[in-house]
Amino acid sequence: MGEGQREGKKPIVELDGVGKTYFRDKEPVVVLDNISLDIEEGSYEALMGPSGSGKSTLLNLIAGLDRPSRGSARVAGQELSGMSDSALATFRSRTMGFIFQAYNLMPVLTAVENVELPLLLTKLSRGERKKRAQTALRVVGLEERMNHYPRQLSGGQEQRVAIARAIVNDPRIIVADEPTGDLDRKSADEILTLLEKLNKEFNKTILMVTHDPQAAERATVIHRLDKGNLS
């Protein structure tokens, strides 16, 4: 047995001494101080903390939307800190699914066309793209609405379309920033149940930023961020 096999699988997210400093009027603002965090593949983890504590900044670093100022961020086996913009874009399109509070659907596109969008960057044929988009809509229970426009859908349904769009490229990790922030309790619970299904049935690793304690409780691990550090 090789050394690697004996050690077992490495975490899908490995942050070591990660910091992020922004500059405002040339003054440094330390948003993340010294974050070390491992996330195992297949886990469902929540990130909580007061407003301005750096939750979205941390999520964006893990997702490859931004780069750390200090430290090492290894995600899905790749070191993100020194990566070029184009390498980061490739990393995101292969590894990440994104869900935001504001669903960010294109109003002029139907549900199925919105879900197909991430696949336009791939070499898949038109027919294959449509088939995959329909499959993703089936997973979120919205196949019947595939030809509806966003304005013809409820907020909860719009978020389900956004989730279908997030999973259409079969990402290993889903990052969700306040995915239930704009929804009533019932729709929020439906979205949380769907995220649980993606985690349990499809083995997606999920990292969710939330202010909602009921949402965080559905995750298996809750991390708390305070003034740029995990407590």
Ligand SMILES: Nc1ncnc2c1ncn2[C@@H]1O[C@H](COP(=O)(O)OP(=O)(O)OP(=O)(O)O)[C@@H](O)[C@H]1O
């Ligand atoms: N691009 C940027 N340039 C300068 N400062 C930034 C930038 N992005 C975030 N910040 C600052 O970093 C701090 C943390 O922001 P962040 O959005 O990560 O917090 P948060 O915990 O997600 O907050 P909230 O719960 O209110 O969304 C804030 O003080 C914010 O103003």
